[in-house]
Amino acid sequence: MTGIDVLRQTRAPASDEDAPSVVTVTHSVPCERCGRIVRVALNALRPPSFHDVDEQIACPEIQERRSKGAGGLLLMMCRPLQQSLDARCDAAKVETTAPDGGEAARIVCSIPGVSTAHYSPEEARSRAEIWQAHGHVRLASGLRAAAALAEREPLVRPRTAAGLVALVLAAAGGWFVLTRQPPAAPPLLPAAQPPAVETSEAFARLASVEIPPRTVALQDASSDAATPSRSAEAAQNEAPERQVSPAGAATAAGDPPAVGSNAAPGPTEESKIHLPDIVMIPGGTFAMGGAESSELPVHRVTIKPFALGKYPVTVGEWKACVADKACADVTTGPDDNPVTNVSYDDTRDYLAWLSRVVGKPFRLPTEAEWEYAARGGATAKFWWGDQMRPGMANCNGCNDTGEPVRLMKVGSFQANPFGLFDMGGCVDQWVADIWHKNYQGAPSDGSAWTDEQSFVHVIRSGAWKNDASYVRSGSRDRYDARVRYPTHGFRVALSL
Incomplete structure (x- = not known):
């Protein structure tokens, strides 16, 4: 399932030569019915499917479908494999790693029993489109939020360090004011200064400060009482409530706001509306x-x-x-x-x-x-x-x-x-x-x-x-x- 916020970023190519290539990813998923580890192919334009023909032929449910003449369904996954993938995606965790050398942080996506992958922000957004197309809105929102956070980390760290430096200098200045003694010598003699070793030690402690990895909270697929309450199966594929700004730009609930001094304030509660999945x-x-x-x-x-x-x-x-x-x-x-x-x-x-x-x-x-x-x-x-x-x-x-x-x-x-x-x-x-x-x-x-x-x-x-x-x-x-x-x-x- 693709959210409308994804489609806002998508325009039809002017010609076949301009058409972007479709990214297909492969995951190994344990099947709940037969216990096999089956490779599954996913992209944003079709339902998940078997990656290998041999694994498809060996699937008990596919064999039952073929015996009933339902050959038109053979490209799709069997139901137990789909349920296994859905359950593991619901338990997925997404976090960012600490930036190194001023470069953007990496995103770590862990799907229990399936994969643990490291992505750049661009790769994370690409994977988010795929997961959203298949109804895993919670996982897609987490990847987008982590990508935005990772791109901000190189800016956050120097600013954080600068803020700590300012605090240290302010503390040193305050210490100087409080501990300065009235001069016993003529007024022109300088007042005593804070010991240099303490300031040096403070900067040494500052230099050792590390920014820990951050875990991105995945958006809960459930919403408030005004949001449709669907069946347990449908709830797994529920799209997040969309927020539409006065300019008409739709964003998924939980996506981080734009960074910058001129960023417009977020929409109010009254501006939230429900848009179709x-x-x-x-x-x-x-x-x-x-x-x-x-x-x-x-x-x-x-x-x-x-x-x-x-x-x-x-x-x-x-x-x-x-x-x-x-x-x-x-x-x-x-x-x-x-x-x-x-x-x-x-x-x-x-x-x-x-x-x-x-x-x-x-x-x-x-x-x-x-x-x-x-x-x-x-x-x-x-x-x-x-x-x-x-x-x-x-x-x-x-x-x-x-x-x-x-x-x-x-x-x-x-x-x-x-x-x-x-x-x-x-x-x-x-x-x-x-x-x-x-x-x-x-x-x-x-x-x-x-x-x-x-x-x-x-x-x-x-x-x-x-x-x-x-x-x-x-x-x-x-x-x-x-x-x-x-x-x-x-x-x-x-x-x-």
Whole structure:
């Protein structure tokens, strides 16, 4: 999952030649299921995956997936390995080492049972982007804070020494004033001076002062009562509360402030707002469509990399727009519920406000992007297979609990292989496309299909009131863009 503060620093390259290389790191992770030490590859543009094909083939869970024909999931890690990595990242510690010779301090990142690595500030920030993209916001914030601290250390040490020197000299001067005796000789004779040995010893003690390493406290993923309270699994991936200054610059909570005499004061409590978490979705080609008449013909579509909301926009996130008088107050329910009863036109108000606050052109996902992201690399009806399974989605009759169907907080069910929650069930989700009765003539480049003038737009996902057929990745429906309806919500998207 990538925080919006990271995206503020990212601009799309002008050409392929200008595109930055994607940093991939490898970690050895013990698997909780089979006990093997497995190498895992991570970068900011795709979910963690097996590094070696041989280790992938030997994985018991991967073998089970292959036996069920779920080959589209083979690039992802198995669930026990993912859980092992998540648990160890939650226990990670980050600290800085003392600077040497005026150079920047180094950052030490210790992940229990995985690695202990030393980074420069630039390397630490690069690793922070990777960890943030995969939902480890606490670890990412710690690395950024340590990088900023390390860059300040060479300045802090001389200033600290200078301050101690000043204190020693002031103490020596005070000692001189207090101990000076009235002259017994003529007034022109100098007064007694403090013994030079004491001052020399003081400077010797000063020279021996060392600045100890500092441990950077990692930010707690939990937040105050106004922040959505998600499931235990989702809480591991919770993004920190963002603070937005009057100029619109978003920073992660806990990141150190800018250093300098002209630095603007930090935002007040009133300026804190909730911004959606987003996930980097890698590009690819997939077969779009299904068996219903509106889902035909099945056709190949190529998707460019983009970012998509990790969850549907929540009540708490919508309230920030309402407070800024940019959105209508349609909210009901707890802050961690998805916002509902929003029209397509309402979503445009929120996206315009979010774009202004963050400084990035947020939008709705296209219908092709939404389906590609919902499938998570799978070709089955659902990302987990062809049959509905209890505990996978919030929809009518899908969980066999015997409880009345109801809207639940975002992230109450398992994420798909792209790290997205509620891509099926929960709430209907607006997309950018105008409704067409089938895919005859649909674009193949993943762009929005808006070649007609119509008030009817596509909605995806199905809602908690719908049955499992609406939750299928290929299922589609439509509604009047001007009309609000109690099951309709949305999630944000961003081109990269």
